[in-house]
Amino acid sequence: MRPETLAWIILLLPLASAAAITLLTRRQRRLSAALSIGAVAVGFVASLLLTRSFGALAPRDGEFLLASVRWLEVGPLTVDLGLRLDALSNLMLMMVTGVGLMIHLYSRGYMADDASYSRFFACLSLFMFSMLGIVLASNFVMMFVFWELVGVSSYLLIGFWHERASAADAAKKAFLTNRLGDFGFLLGIILVWGALGTVDFAEIQRTLESDPTALGALATLGGVLVFMGTMGKSAQFPLHVWLPDAMEGPTPVSALIHAATMVAAGVYMLARAFFLFDLPAAWPDCLSFLAGISALDIIAWIGGITALLAALMAVQQSDIKRILAYSTLSQLGFMVMAIGCAKPDAGMFHLITHAFFKALLFLGAGSVIHALHHEQNIWKMGGLAARLPVTTWTFVVGTLALCGVPPFSGFYSKDGILAAAESRPLLFGLAILVAGLTTFYMARLYFVAFAGTPRDSHVAEAHESPGVMLWPLRWLAIASILGGFWGIEHTLQTVLAPAAGHGAAGHGAAGGFFATLLAPFGHAPLAACLGLFATGFGFALAYSLYASAPAQDPLPARLGSLARWMRDKFYFDELYDVLVRVTHDAAAAVADWVDRWLVAGLLVRGTLGGVDVCGRILRLVQTGNLQTYAFLAAAGLVLVLWVMLL
DSSP states (O other): OOHHHHHHHHHHHHHHHHHHHHHTOTTOHHHHHHHHHHHHHHHHHHHHHHHHHHTTTSOOTTOOEEEEEEEEEETTEEEEEEEEESHHHHHHHHHHHHHHHHHHHHHHHHTTTOTTHHHHHHHHHHHHHHHHHHHHBOBHHHHHHHHHHHHHHHHHHHTTTTTSHHHHHHHHHHHHHHHHHHHHHHHHHHHHHHHHSOOBHHHHHHHHHHOTTTTGGGHHHHHHHHHHHHHHHTTOTTSOTHHHHGGGSOHHHHHIIIIISHHHHHHHHHHHTHHHHSSOOOOOGGGGGGTTOOHHHHHHHHHHHHHHHHHHHHHTOOBHHHHHHHHHHHHHHHHHHHHHTTOHHHHHHHHHHHHHHHHHHHHHHHHHHHHTTSOOBGGGOOOGGGTOHHHHHHHHHHHHHHHTOTTSHHHHHHHHHHHHHTTSHHHHHHHHHHHHHHHHHHHHHHHHHTSSOOSSHHHHTOOOOOHHHHHHHHHHHHHHHHGGGSSHHHHHHHHHTGGGTOOSOSTTSSOOHHHHHHHHHHHOHHHHHHHHHHHHHHHHHHHHHHTTOOSSOSHHHHHTHHHHHHHTGGGHHHHHHHHHIIIIIHHHHHHHHIIIIIIIIIIIIHHHHHHHHHHHHHHHHOOOOHHHHHHHHHHHHHHHHHHHHO
16 A cells, blocks of 8 residues: 555544444444544554654654645645655554553543443544644645644533533643733744745755745744644743643543643754754844844753753652642653754654653553542552552552653663753753752652552452553553663654764764663763663662651652742643633633723713614604794794804
């Protein structure tokens, strides 16, 4: 089968599944689940076949296939409905469909008792279609269309239990926050099209490679505006506030959004359009005070700040899903920082390994919540290791991968990011600190929830989840262990490193098992050693505080108000609430006053009242009395004569 045909099958099957479930099988629960799971399973197999036929694991530099149909032609603007197939999109297809398949299978058990079971799978299929469209898009306009579809799909999934006010509010918050970033993204697309006359990735790349100054003084501004799309979708500071609230959706939704799909879209877009950001700094005259600051500088620092803030917030959270949510925020900051340090291959490598172990952690958290009858507070858990053995060991695997412990996949991808930041001492120090904090809050979660003795009666009744929920955990655990040895990094270096001005050589290059195992110490020994030191220090600190299973968190007593600030997310939500009231609500109040008193009152009702009064006065003149009419006629004649004679 031709690669183009496989790509269309991968993209359109989830859409067909969503339509079929919505229109035909909503009352047939098993058939609805089978359609959704079947669509993503066929997509995963087709992704493997596509990789085999196109050679994504052994790509040839610069080679890609393009399947396109003319979609839109308005004056100078032409847009194709095009699918771009290369090593980058093929790897993403395998990751999205593979992890998505595990989440779909897990959902069969987790959502089995939900009344809206079929609607859930229809929304999952729509989400998969939207994300796959972003992966395969060959131009900015097509990507933006699917970008917005992902926003709609996430709104439906986060607010799936819309009868709960908190879920409905979280869905609206995610939708509106993303619109802010998407507005900048759209402006950036318009700016690039206006300057270069095309929205096609390949054409833009060729133009900028031949003439890096083609965008003129708008080069950096255009890159920053496009990056705003990533700030929304991948929840980067200061648009990070929606992601933790997305935990209001079902746990499989959390795994889907936080691992393989929505938040991955922003990082993938940065890698796909890296040529747009890797340009010399150039600003319009009105922004000349920013001279010398490139788009990559801004991206790197936004990512670094996000990573640090989210890690600090995670340290004082008590909800098991929120801890993982802030962990996702922090790791996304890592990925964005790597791309800002001109290493898109390192950012994408961490994106793929993170999809494995973060999906594993969220699904493991879902298994815990399922066993404890929807209890999510870790301080009401304890002693789960003895009662949930499979969930525990798979959760530990995900934790070790997230903390960057060798030989788990996260060690190799995190090492690439630390190595990328070595040339920037401040960012490098920040990254080492975040690595230590990551180990600290994940070890805290394990010691409090899984170790020690039960703190609540629910724990004594806990039992292991059914097999349909456990097998996806086992498969994701295997991927989390072996992901660093599958040649993913070498593939990404071959495709992305030349675009970033680096060779493909690195510790992801082909080699034996033991060569790969120890490669980080030869490639970037400082980063590898300091990263491991930070991991060990974070674990030792968590062990000293939480290994004895305290009844409550001892950290607030030691940190004082800082602990409260971390627990309350540094009051960003409260700050935004004040800003909205001072700006948006104040403007709305002024607009309401103008509308109520000037427009509706003075103009509309005033005109209506004036006409009514005039009508009433004129009606008094119409008396029907002949003498009155004669008198008025005479009076009018006198008035006319008087005016004429003046």
